[in-house]
Amino acid sequence: MRACLVLFALLLVSAATVALGTRDPEVQQCREKCESERHLDKERRQRCFQRCEEKQSGDDIMEGRSESEEEQGQNPYVFEDRHFVTGMQTQHGRIRILQKFTDRSELLRGIENYRVATLEIDPQTFVVPSHWDADSVFFVARGEGTLTSVWEDRRESYNLKQGDIMRMRAGTTSYVINQDNNERLILVKLVKPVNTPGNFEAFFGAGGENPESFYSAFSNEILEAAFNTKRDRLQRLFGQQKQGGILKASQEQVRAMSHRQEEGRGGESKKGTFNIYSQRRTHSNQYGQLYVVDPSQHRQQLQDLDIGISLLNITQGAMTAPLYNTKSTKIAVVVEGEGYFEMACPHLSQPQSEGSTSRGPSYQKVTTPLRQGTVVVIPAGHPSVVVASKNQNLQIVGFEINGSNNEKIPLAGRRNVINQLEREAKELAFGVSERQVDEVFKAQQEEFFFKGPRHQQHQGRSDE
């Protein structure tokens, strides 16, 4: 793979230069730099200071850093396991949060205010109630469960099954159980913080020592007055829970909560969630299916966030047409299967002397193997292709930022945009006869999903 961005090559040179300095002034400079970077969010800044300390302790951080930047330089659009941090983990499940997009690259500044998180819960397991200072939309990637939200005067429960989509409003207190006996429940979330762009926190009220309850941050006299209760009784209540935020429930507890949900659910479940498989299937043939949810179709849940959602099912050995989204940036998460991805990425234009002939942009290939959990960002206007491996279907859920009035424009296949050019436009643009253009652009009879390439570029790697 060639490096996509000259910029990052320059960064490497610069990093090497820094490495020539002596140890101590370096640490000092490092701290000064961190201090001056007040535009950074707290997480990133803390990491900045940490890196300085690691320098001092003699670790050869430059090595690691160069690698990291080289990798970023090659492809700032792909995120894998190591780009997630653990928000919470017990022996029964975990919440993982993808790094901030702008911590990866300034090129992703347009989606800075969005985060991706996944929640994985073991069978017969309970997630302690909490609220987040963020709006979110989640997709049930695997398993079944029940989510319950509470307010001061009511409670609503929703059954979750694979393919379900649900909006969680900022500040809603909710808890989840996985009532299945065998399968994990996996949710993929797109999170939009409401306080600080790109940063959010979970707030646990119920709890004790672990998860810590936010009640314990208040003064004792405040709590005594608020609860009209003596201090010792309060301490007994808020000191018991030590098992963490994701914990095993007994069969009775699971059954009780599931039972109650069945009863109490009524029409709510219909209002609160909808399933991607019951949505418009915009394209479908033997090579794959595309399901699309437009923000205007689910006003209550998606319109104010302007988020669209799509599900791509690609048959093993098949591929999508090269295509682009007109105005959405798509955050794609691989739910199942393997394959690979290619995207045309416009180059940095070379600085030019005044008055010279300028060629306009050129394009580099961005490519990556895909496996479960891989996250890919596809900016608007960028042509891209997804290929399923020869052994497995590939399933990808996409959150489409700026989703309203977005169109997917196919660049090959039966209905492609080039076929609509006038004869003279084809001839002038390609510099050949219309016949030669049509020979290529009219040879593919399928639409949107095609038979994939005979030899798969990443086949070896993704099958390792």
Add this chain to the structure above:
Amino acid sequence: MRACLVLFALLLVSAATVALGTRDPEVQQCREKCESERHLDKERRQRCFQRCEEKQSGDDIMEGRSESEEEQGQNPYVFEDRHFVTGMQTQHGRIRILQKFTDRSELLRGIENYRVATLEIDPQTFVVPSHWDADSVFFVARGEGTLTSVWEDRRESYNLKQGDIMRMRAGTTSYVINQDNNERLILVKLVKPVNTPGNFEAFFGAGGENPESFYSAFSNEILEAAFNTKRDRLQRLFGQQKQGGILKASQEQVRAMSHRQEEGRGGESKKGTFNIYSQRRTHSNQYGQLYVVDPSQHRQQLQDLDIGISLLNITQGAMTAPLYNTKSTKIAVVVEGEGYFEMACPHLSQPQSEGSTSRGPSYQKVTTPLRQGTVVVIPAGHPSVVVASKNQNLQIVGFEINGSNNEKIPLAGRRNVINQLEREAKELAFGVSERQVDEVFKAQQEEFFFKGPRHQQHQGRSDE
């Protein structure tokens, strides 16, 4: 008070390191740092350069700086007298402007585009007409007055009294009189600049040397042509006013302007302003009252800004329930009385080694005494409590950013969110029996406003 954020402790270490350097290179480095900080607004950058010069002059700036950062570290959510700058001051009144929120902390980046200002005017005093490059909403905290707005073809006057709320659109030319004989008129403004996020300016057309008229910035030949008037006559007009922008009016002048307003007002006053006390009182008992204005209720004034407004009246010795706003960040300004404030603030999560057990967030107490003029920022989702001192009622006006569809969720009292949990959820979450949970969460019979704590933490300090 414990430090809320580890981050700021690290800053102190770093600042100390800088202080070890020699003087001159330090000044140079300082200037380079300021120069490189192009993301700063002009005010802050100028302050940056100033600080460098102060270093050169031998002042021990490090001392002051460390203090300032320590204080910020402890509590970036509270603003007092010293965090205001004077926008304009004469012997008859003043305009004060709170520092930019992001000059205080990156944690406040979500409200970066908002500013708080106060206008204090003596009895029988006139504020010279001006327009601002900012939208604003103001609350009349004390006194009575008349505000008049002018356009090219009309003039409208509005009587102002305590509790009135009014929207001022960007670019509207207006002036104010305090026609009372004894009482000051005090307005509290939330300002949203339209040109540069977080920065705004006042434009005085009428005026002369002080306040300076913007007409004098134009070339003489332009003014001569524009006014069809000779230069000497122009210089006479624009050179007279030297008393400043807030000046004493004669009784006749005040009466004339008040009279005309009474006449001309008619229905306008009803359209232009509304009073908080005539709004929905969402909660009320012997311990306090809450008045809330939703942006959707006053579409003309508040909807496009998405600002809600609330007024909290807490009886002496009483307190609010611990509660949080689901999606609004609240900028609260103490209008009258004394008391104190506590908030649970989620900690920086400690960086963890891969695969280890992660506990999720923990919470620190943010606390501050409250007195007239104190400004507190309460981010969405953060549980907080306000307590009135034992001697005085406490009155707080709140501007609620992202006000539409915001809910206040009570965490104790008759209707609280924990009471809505299912039995099994209570037991699993707290690790105790439902009975033990209910003993605490059902003991307080009041709703929203409660009898306050017996011993007030900040009582001593706020009564000094």
Add this chain to the structure above:
Amino acid sequence: MRACLVLFALLLVSAATVALGTRDPEVQQCREKCESERHLDKERRQRCFQRCEEKQSGDDIMEGRSESEEEQGQNPYVFEDRHFVTGMQTQHGRIRILQKFTDRSELLRGIENYRVATLEIDPQTFVVPSHWDADSVFFVARGEGTLTSVWEDRRESYNLKQGDIMRMRAGTTSYVINQDNNERLILVKLVKPVNTPGNFEAFFGAGGENPESFYSAFSNEILEAAFNTKRDRLQRLFGQQKQGGILKASQEQVRAMSHRQEEGRGGESKKGTFNIYSQRRTHSNQYGQLYVVDPSQHRQQLQDLDIGISLLNITQGAMTAPLYNTKSTKIAVVVEGEGYFEMACPHLSQPQSEGSTSRGPSYQKVTTPLRQGTVVVIPAGHPSVVVASKNQNLQIVGFEINGSNNEKIPLAGRRNVINQLEREAKELAFGVSERQVDEVFKAQQEEFFFKGPRHQQHQGRSDE
């Protein structure tokens, strides 16, 4: 011209200090600074690194830099030829793009997400189809042409003539011909990127080596499968075009495409474009005319962008009233003629010792000669005047950011805002009798456009 901002004078001091250092550490520091400036967009960052390299090669970069900053300090609101970069250029036309506003000054941060571009095309010339990852609105400043947009299932053509305005949605593939035999076609575009604030790219699908086709970024096996076509045939198609993105068409080709457009156009042209001269003429007299398009009048094209458009025609030797926009920032581009511009710019307030008397803002004059292609940014609330030279009418198109509910407030002439003040307000504000105020503010009988000044300040310069 006096310097508008004290800030930039400080920058010069700082730059001079840097210049005293030795060469090599300077280059190193330079690179470190560039590296640390992660908040910069890629273009600017690359330029940062470039500047470091130029230092190393011994060029006296400081000289040039000081000049540039001095100029910026004097007037960050004016852009001329040298502030454009060439996006694409062949011997038959070019696309030029104005530098990012925030690369010029942080004062322009409020319009950071907008860019200005111009497209100039020779007679009988064709622009190869492309799509942009940006929304845009363009104004036909000169000439006639035809623009055709294509989608997967349809094609629409629009005739363009001087004064036409058209919205191009992000991701729309389109091409342009200039079918005239003699005149160039000139479009002025306001561009709003959808991916990264302030950055956009063009995507050419049709093409070959020059313009490069984005198809060539994909792997051969992907293209073979997508097009169901052998590699050699693909290479033949995507290797032919070498003439660049703007190329000469034969008379037959031009005729064929024009013919087809006449036929196919039908009602579309009416829906797709509208002409500024058919819009509301809000002001008109012998000295000039103002045409204004409000975003609410053309919902389909302008409302979601909240962009208004205005056209100012000033008769030779005439001028506009001093006026300000209440909430729009106006990006004005000189389409024809010469003249000059003056604006009142509020000063940095001097830092003041606590409790002292504060005068409020003061105002500096920002002034510049105007000639074809000059771009001027006029922030909301800032009073400004435009004067046409004595020899030529002056024509200026304005894109008004935040266009809805904007008002233009005249500060002199028959209907001006000062005339609406009450008698007492005039007397108090100016410190003179009402008669003296009225003598000046009622002398000019014209409205909005006036006879210009006798001696024009910039006449000499702009006529050189």
